[in-house]
Amino acid sequence: MRSKLFGLSAAGILLGTATGAQGGTILNWNLDNVAVDPGPYADGTTYYSTIYDEPVTGGVGDAATNGRMAFEPPEGAAPGMKVMNDAPDLNPGQDIGNCIMAAGDATCESGFQSGKRYKLHATEAEPIDLVFNVVDSQETTDYRVFEKISNYTGGSLEGFERELGFGIGEDFTQSTAEDGLSFGSEARTQFPFELFGDAEEHPFHELSGFYDPTATSGYELDLAEDSMASSGFYGAYGDFFGDWLDNGEVPDGYFWDHDNDPETEDILMATYDEEEGAWIQRREEQDGEAVPIEPTEVSEAELLEDGYYSAAVTDLANLNLNYFVNVGNVTDWSTYEQGVGTFTLRLTPDRAVDVPAPQTAGLLLTGLALVVAGRRRQAGPC
Known part of the structure; x- marks a missing residue:
């Protein structure tokens, strides 16, 4: 049971x-x-x-x-x-x-x-x-x-x-x-x-x-x-x-070290959206706090100017x-x-995706196509 x-x-x-x-x-x-x-x-x-x-x-x-x-x-x-x-x-x-x-x-x-x-x-x-x-x-x-x-x-x-x-x-x-x-x-x-x-x-x-x-x-x-x-x-x-x-x-993100304390986790502020080809910010700093905002397209220059740093999520x-x-x-x-x-x-x-061992060039191309398609689907909106 x-x-x-x-x-x-x-x-x-x-x-x-x-x-x-x-x-x-x-x-x-x-x-x-x-x-x-x-x-x-x-x-x-x-x-x-x-x-x-x-x-x-x-x-x-x-x-x-x-x-x-x-x-x-x-x-x-x-x-x-x-x-x-x-x-x-x-x-x-x-x-x-x-x-x-x-x-x-x-x-x-x-x-x-x-x-x-x-x-x-x-x-x-x-x-x-x-x-x-x-x-x-x-x-x-x-x-x-x-x-x-x-x-x-x-x-x-x-x-x-x-x-x-x-x-x-x-x-x-x-x-x-x-x-x-x-x-x-x-x-x-x-x-x-x-x-x-x-x-x-x-x-x-x-x-x-x-x-x-x-x-x-x-x-x-x-x-x-x-x-x-x-x-x-x-x-x-x-x-x-x-x-x-x-x-x-995993996508790249921009993080904020809000307290300069290496023992605490830094805050994720924005991630890169592969489909849109753009950085999307979902949080911003207000009065020393990170607060949620509506997803907003921003440039890397803006994120760097705000004091954030880039790392994988x-x-x-x-x-x-x-x-x-x-x-x-x-x-x-x-x-x-x-x-x-x-x-x-x-x-x-x-x-998630099983790609069989290639027997011919045709099978190899098919397997590569499956992997690429799977990765595009996995990226999704960020």
Whole structure:
């Protein structure tokens, strides 16, 4: 049975929770199929933990990679992701004792913009397998997952599927009903609020979204016990861009460093509209504040004169996910041995346009035409 969700479930009832006394506790991220950039690490530099489709403890060899975990000190730390159990109670309005999150100083209940989301880059539209070490315990343990997925696959995506299971690469098998592993019934995806969303509905934002200031946008989800698949957009992202943009396809923008503070995010003021061949401004500075305006065509000279700077709108390639993983009886898992088992959290990006390998010059030209047409459609109005 599947339920279609695009917001947080009010009921909060967890699927597939074990009823017996036996349960499981996640120890940590298993790095057998991961190669972590070695230190020492410098602040302000991005490093990667590259994820492979087979173990690489003896060397990478012929192993293939489809993704990587990014981390940037000082906020982030190696290897980019951590597991927390019995986390400190920092917020009386929350009850998140266990979570999977970004490695660093933040904990499960740390505040807004504290760097809780781990940053997973999909570099190919193929499966990416995160493996976790689990020990048996007395009861089912529920983990809140703070995740950001970024599209670095080289092309736009229609969506994604997440699966729970065992093994990696060609040896992966999906989890089955009542085997002590499941997703919870609460799940949500959302593109960054700075681009889509009404500030009056968010306690931590004073400025509504750049593209749509009235509502958030993300993917609806078909959520089952052991799988979670996107099923089309809610909100306006698709109206603007057609598909989930690759990091190299996002439009350029002009930003305002409103407070000269490197720790805060700069404000997007204008973007380049490929179809119009013009810069379109949607915000302007008034009395030291950025305020929304009707889309207005402006020149680059005007934007530079106002003190703005140019950069790619990379947040259009980023998707935030919140969901739960529930770990029950691990002793019957095929991976369980000497008190420790492993499970796999798999991500499979869904390519928007598949171009077959060319057999003739005619097929090659057809494939190129499809790619160009797809990219034009994805650019959309900005």
